[in-house]
Amino acid sequence: MRYFACSECQQQIFFAKTHCDTCGCRIGYSAKDQDLICFDEVEIEQWQPKKNNNLANQYFKPCYNYTHHQICNWVLAYDDNEIYCESCQLTYIIPPLDQPENIEYWRHLEKAKQRFLYLTQRLNIMPHPKKNDNDALGLRFNFLVPMNGQTVMTGHGKGIITLNAQEANVIYRETTRVNMGENYRTLLGHFRHESGHYYFYLIEKLRPDLLSEFRYYFGDERQDYAEALQRHYEYGPQENWQTNYISSYATAHPWEDWAETWAHYLHMMETLETAFYAGLAVNAQQGSLANLTMDECPIGAQNFEKILNSWVTLTFNLNALNRSMGLEDAYPFKLSEVIKGKLRFIHRHLLDLAF
Ligand SMILES: [Zn+2]
Numbered sequence: 327m328r329y330f331a332c333s334e335c336q337q338q339i340f341f342a343k344t345h346c347d348t349c350g351c352r353i354g355y356s357a358k359d360q361d362l363i364c365f366d367e368v369e370i371e372q373w374q375p376k377k378n379n380n381l382a383n384q385y386f387k388p389c390y391n392y393t394h395h396q397i398c399n400w401v402l403a404y405d406d407n408e409i410y411c412e413s414c415q416l417t418y419i420i421p422p423l424d425q426p427e428n429i430e431y432w433r434h435l436e437k438a439k440q441r442f443l444y445l446t447q448r449l450n451i452m453p454h455p456k457k458n459d460n461d462a463l464g465l466r467f468n469f470l471v472p473m474n475g476q477t478v479m480t481g482h483g484k485g486i487i488t489l490n491a492q493e494a495n496v497i498y499r500e501t502t503r504v505n506m507g508e509n510y511r512t513l514l515g516h517f518r519h520e521s522g523h524y525y526f527y528l529i530e531k532l533r534p535d536l537l538s539e540f541r542y543y544f545g546d547e548r549q550d551y552a553e554a555l556q557r558h559y560e561y562g563p564q565e566n567w568q569t570n571y572i573s574s575y576a577t578a579h580p581w582e583d584w585a586e587t588w589a590h591y592l593h594m595m596e597t598l599e600t601a602f603y604a605g606l607a608v609n610a611q612q613g614s615l616a617n618l619t620m621d622e623c624p625i626g627a628q629n630f631e632k633i634l635n636s637w638v639t640l641t642f643n644l645n646a647l648n649r650s651m652g653l654e655d656a657y658p659f660k661l662s663e664v665i666k667g668k669l670r671f672i673h674r675h676l677l678d679l680a681f
């Protein structure tokens with residue numbers, strides 16, 4: 327993610343903040359400006375950027391979900407007809423708010439969704455329009471909690487991403503992760519994975535010419551999905567799956583391989599962007615690792631081989647740092663040559679997904 331600084335005190339501010347930790351000024355994210363802005367409050371729903379933001383004479387309003395639920399930190403132009411920000415407009419169903427824990431779940435879900443959307447915007451593939459405006463191509467999110475003994479399956483279907491809101495509960499999520507034998511499970515990961523299914527749905531609709539190349543890397547997605555999943559849960563992945571797949575789940579079906587690899591591509595691009603804006607450099611001690619010199623922002627960069635090499639060096643050291651803190655590896659994955667080929671496919675065709 328980009329480096330954001332408070333326009334008043336120059337301290338770094340993080341993406342989800344509503345106030346600067348150092349000087350206390352009010353902050354909101356304007357997706358239109360792709361920036362965190364410091365504001366003076368003229369009225370509850372009329373905010374004026376502080377002078378240092380160079381946005382003189384423009385007024386903004388906070389998203390309805392900030393003023394009414396303190397859920398969101400995005401802002402809209404004051405005269406915008408919408409009351410919800412670009413992110414909240416995509417949320418269609420939220421968990422019932424009469425249960426206090428659901429508000430917390432919803433907050434975590436929106437935070438992860440905003441981070442997912444931030445990157446799609448940086449990559450010029452931000453999903454729009456809303457499904458309400460374009461049923462065939464639009465996107466919407468449903469955050470559901472299991473009720474009356476029914477389960478909620480996280481997944482994607484025809485532009486609708488459904489998430490089991492309980493995934494925002496760390497105990498539930500970690501228990502599920504261990505039970506499923508996974509080594510990585512996060513809310514952000516869910517958004518990135520499910521978005522992979524959405525973008526594939528768009529490819530099928532709008533760019534079917536890409537499918538033969540897709541099948542070369544990921545296999546034939548026309549094979550029966552339900553059968554493939556059942557086989558996966560019954561017999562597990564094939565031996566030495568790590569040579570060809572980024573995760574055990576990716577072995578289940580080409581759709582899941584694509585969604586898992588797509589999520590990894592997004593993890594990679596945002597983390598490298600953060601490293602770039604932090605000015606990180608690594609002088610690799612091992613011959614097998616490349617030096618990490620981030621002289622160019624990975625977003626928009628042409629040289630994908632350099633991005634891949636930087637990612638390997640960065641994640642190796644990220645894991646080493648985590649171990650020093652007694653934590654699990656931040657990136658518990660290995661990129662084989664086959665997997666790199668799949669990531670190259672995604673990079674090559676990324677802008678074909680800018681529908
Ligand atoms: Zn400040």
Ligand SMILES: [Zn+2]
Nearest residue numbers: 389398411414
């Ligand atoms: Zn919002």
Ligand SMILES: [Zn+2]
Nearest residue numbers: 519523582585
């Ligand atoms: Zn999936």
